[in-house]
Amino acid sequence: MTGPTPTANPTPTTGPTPTTATATATGPRSIAAGSIGTAITGNVVLAADALTSARDTPAPPGTNNLGPRPLCVGREDELAWLRRVLAADGSSAVTQAPAVHGLGGIGKTTLALHYAHCHRGEYALTWWVNAESPARLEQSLTALTARLAPTWAAGAAGPEQLSWALNWLQWHHGWLVILDNAEDPRDLHPYLGSLTGGHLLITTRRAVGWPRGIPTRALGTLAPDEAATLLCDHALHGAPPTPRQLLDARALAADLGHLPLALDQAGAYLAQNRTISIEAYRRRLGTKLDKAAEGIDAERTVARVWTQTLAMLTTRDPLAITVLHTLAWLAPDDVPVTLLQHLDDEDDSLAEALGTLGSYSMIALTPDSVSLHRLLQTVLRGSGGNPGRSQAEHVLTAAFDALPEPPEHLPAPAWDALVPHLIALAATAPPDHHDDPAVKHYGTAARYLNRRGHNARTIALREAHLAHHERTLGNTHPDTLLVRGDLAYAYEVAGDLARAIALSEAVLTQHEQTLGDTDPRTLIARTDLAYAYRTAGNLARAIPLFRTTLAQREQAFGDTHPQTLNSRSDLAHAYRMAGNLERATALYESILAQREQTLGETHPQTLSSRSDLAYVHRAAGDLARAIPLFRTTLAQREQTLGDTHRDTLNSRNDLAQAYQAAGDVEHATALFEATLAQREQTLGDTHPQTLRSRENLAYAYDAAGDTERATALFEATLAQHEQVLGDSHPDTLRCRNSLAFAYRSAGDLERATALYETTLAQREQVLGDTHPDTLNGRSDLAYAYQLAGDLERATALYETTLAQREQTLGDAHPQTLSSRSDLARAYQLAGDLERAIPLYETTLAQREQTLGHTHPDTERSRRYLTRARAALARRHRRR
Template structure:
């Protein structure tokens, strides 16, 4: 096996052969032993010890300074400059005479390259003498300053003359690679010691291009073509390029890595700019690839207006949109409109849309006003066709590439297509090598832009593919793959992925707008699914409604897919606060499912579960629990206990039980839901966040604040990660944390969370939405607690106005706003107005038959009547409230304790201390039995009972209760909470009374 020559040997032999010296002649003239010459020439030598021998041969070969340094470097020796500095002997110094002037001149070259502008683009200037640049600058060149400065930075590279930098400028045909290269050499060429342009489009002609650079007027390495053979001319030019001189070489239109490897200088100071349609290059090249994109829209507009000044900015913008900001197409369109000046921009755009765009005369360069400064083909279709024809459709990989290209053309142009989605459309998995190889082939041809997670196809490439590739199955397979992909990613609630799918769904729907068939119904349905997942329910509603119409036409009224669409539309109505419409659609879906599947079926159970949620939203917790329990039983029977649907019912059941105050019963289903979600959907999923949120609510109600806070935080973190920081679900988590911070007395934090929630809800839904009103109302309640009644009133009135306009004046949520505003008016001392609002809220409760909520409003009304000194009316309200709460929630519910506490304080006010004590003790007993021992509600009861003891002058007993209450409030609410301050003041009063008593004794 032959051993390849060393780099030094290969370079030495090339230099010797270029001068036509035999080994013997060279040994004789240089006084270097023939054996040494032979070893060097045969490539047997790795390093050279005697640098003098090497310089002696370099003198005879008449090597330039750069060539000599190349030999020294590959032989493991110092450069000429370093050797010259070390030499003291006059005889040795004589060896350097041939290069002394070059060494001196080199510092000037170094300084010139050091002065290359890096932060601004210099003006066009004359290139260095001896340069070979076949193209003039384009007077309409725009929008690429960032690229030009990037290249300047790369080629500067600290101006080290023996470390020539290389850059590949890659992009699809027509994106302006050659134009940028021309602009660069016309603006920056003067900072190099020569610029040499080579066209690599014809591999067979490259040698002549290289040789021409050495002829008269350029490097002048020979006098005429007849002096040397082509090979000798090429060698001389290559030798010159390997000198440490900062020249700039342009390898234009080079797509073959082997050609780059063949012609790239092995060493020396040349900078090399390669333009190519190929995006992927061998890693062994270690050459950075700058991927060139289309023009920014502002640059596109400038280019069009520069060519056709009559165009207004909006007209140029519309044309740029139609042409996808591709520079070649824009150049052609602008020059076309300049020539045909009576063609309006609107007519031109219509012509592009109404015909095969590639066939339009403007994009074929068929007008006299267009002249190419780079002498490239001015036909956009032919530009792409040259690349496409390089596919060998007899080859399996290239055949697959063609199939992938036409399917990519069916997606939204210019938008990212996920790899798994694209390859699924040709029945391949992303991991399969043949699919990846085919995509790589398209990237190499400049027909497809490849990114880390997907690919993009320019809109004109897509039009080209649809014009030249005949595949009648492409559109349908893309639609099927798109539907399947959306269905899969929707299960994970991945908002970012769903957002990417929206534009593709909208595109295929737009293209098939007139089709009335099942595929279109499914596309409209999944478009609605995407919109719903990202929280855009307002847009999801018409999408689902259109899908429903198509399902009813194609499948009929009693089809499973019709029922599924009804359910999804109902969910959207529910999310938007239109509970009546939600209930109607769920009931219609339930009727279809019962007819098709029967009552005991998972599909039917899902609708029952959702109907329970609607009943809960309407304030009917009893019906909600009943429907939820039935759904849960069916799920456990049909799907098993470890299933996400089962977890959802358990989660809902826990929430409904919490709303009824049955905290003890709510513990188990909420725990089970979280455990099942952990096993089925995983710890980071929107459903898990909902379950954690409900569990946090339970913990808050029972007074376990530390655990509640951790759960709220976990839920928020999941929603921000999966659904994004601007999703309504994330806003709901902010709202929940705001309510929690309000309860625990951290008013500033509460204010922050409420504002975040309002900001997101307003941005997502608009101001007139129930969710926005809920957070605004909560903010009003917070301001009421902070005694900022003026602002509180403004926000409460705003929330009420929104709910009345959106939900109607008789909606339960309107009653909540009435109650909120009434409490604020009560704080302002406007008792008559507060009384009227409470009474309006009670009327709404009577209509909805929600006794537990009605009892709360009765309690509040009683408090207002008490403040108005209408004690008999207040007593009736309190007693009615307690009676209703006991009947609906049971004798030992925390809300019963709330009513009893108010009633006891009234009896105390009336002077009936015996009954007051009995009632207040009962309230305390219920609270101690139902919530955690450190719950603030227990502190409230302790303080109320202590107040009675103080009235009856039982100060020692009062002190014990107040100290216990203060300990709870300081621990749970903090020392700065208003309730804590009230208890402190009450304790001070009690202690003062005790001191007075002791003094009297």
């Protein structure tokens, strides 16, 4: 018994790919071509000189972007805790990345910045990063590149600058990076896994959801004495308070719930209005509550203080009030000052208004940008009769109207600076809001993000754009249906498969009702829904849709039309995924014959069909037929496409996998190494196919018994997956499972089991409980429990996995048969031969029927059954 096949084992890099039903590209994944390989966007590989620069560029002493030291009162216990955690190992290596959590306005950022200032001399570099979203995080890191390599950064695109910064942090040691205001722990996983030369310090509102190994500390409100001291320090400019002032400050601080943000704003108000005493301000605060403010206590507290400041500013500087209300509806950080210039033609007036707001602690101001505290933003949005949204729409519309169209495949810094604010505006559109002048830019911004590989960020834009189309064009207008399909695809890319499928189903129904069952756009919608089902692992629903689309294309275009052949290939691929190798093989043979006849022997699509047929033979265990086909395809691609064409590299990889399956590890390893070197050269070091090659080579090393080399390569590849694709991308999860396999292979069951458990939990969350990858992960974890001797937990997982595979994949799917065999083995190890043998018998009979009598899996089942029967016979003889 060798245990379940590792779920990250090499998989084909060729095979059927999604195609469109018409030569006109319409929609996010429609491609005006007969077939296309994997489309990759957004991955950046630096040139050798840039990598060398990142390695060799030192940080000048004291390099930081911290700004002035904030006023931090008290917090001695929290500061001591941070010091203990970060200096626990006595070195600069990241063994801990502490997370300080608490509600908005509690002083998390102040604490982190105070710590950084206190220990700045101990670090080579100290850098503050806005970690609210992946986009903001990336922008903060590109600023590091601009600081350390300004000449190079001036001519580099944003993604290149980000890559340079990450490489610099990976090369250098002894730095402190503050990841401030992290909203989602998953956004930080790539950095937690790859930045290992310095210290990371996280601030967040999130108390739960952090990976094991991340120490967390809750930050509460200030102690009464500390709160009164902070208030007096602000209000009295550091002058010592009188006993009466201190008493009044304690009372006011109590009224404000000892919340640092409220204390800061109250103190700033008193500092700007020195004729008002602390006691008089407290009386005003108690009689002028903001009746519109709702929500948590902190929001109501800030609303009370804000009401006082607003009343003062309304008389003193009306433009400041307009700016404040406008900022409430934009993204909270890094609002360009140039954007706000659309509010007033006088630069001096705007500068004065911003200065006034800064003096009252209402905003954080730099020469080029403005930021607003999120808690204050929440209060402003919730205030009654707020006119700020229309002003925000006005300034954004004017700014985007002045921008040229973004380039097709290049970054546009001006768009990058404004799009986050457009997303914020779209995300906060009231349901009954019908007159948004900025809506005309939502679709353009979504397309720009899609081209940049950030389609998941387009959801708010597409939702608002769809609502506009539904109101103005109607629910079933072709343009409305197109935008609805775009939104469904954005949900799918973001991993929200439930919403993606529901919307795709609605889109198909509406296409059928308005355009007819066989309109090319209906066929595209049907194919898109089938792809969504297939992504979710629901082949039982995907296959009938692929069948229907194929039949309709046969009728509309004929039996050998390229689009018909594409649909046939989609169906064959689905059959192969479902384990119906006999039907898949017949379809692949038919497609190959038709393409040879209509396109020629060496046409790229003919070669793809030949490779598909070879792969299905390999899946059936018929390596004697698969390997010659792989060899032929490789030779033809080398001759017609060249030695380093992507399809040629795919063929070389496929042949290596076939050799490995045949036990020829030496030939397989040599081919994997050659393919990896060529992909690194032609595609770059972090291209997904390069990462897959690196993973395949690691498996080959493991098969050759070199577990140390395999583990190191898996670890490096996982770090790259996390950096390039993100922590929860299905490929990253697959690679994480691969690393667990390497730990298991090396005998480190404790690390393997922990990683299997983590990966399974992520797959359940991202992919769903019955997705094939989730079921694979559950089987792998069960085998790890089995190896550790925990047969009770292993058996329970095997039983669950078998039941789920029977339900989702069918009774005779190869993976279902593997689960049945695994469960039988677990019963046998537990001494329950009476339950094991019938399972072995069933599995053998089904494998003989579906795979044939000589398939390796069939022969393995025969050996297991023979041994189990022999063991039972020995037991009976002893009795």
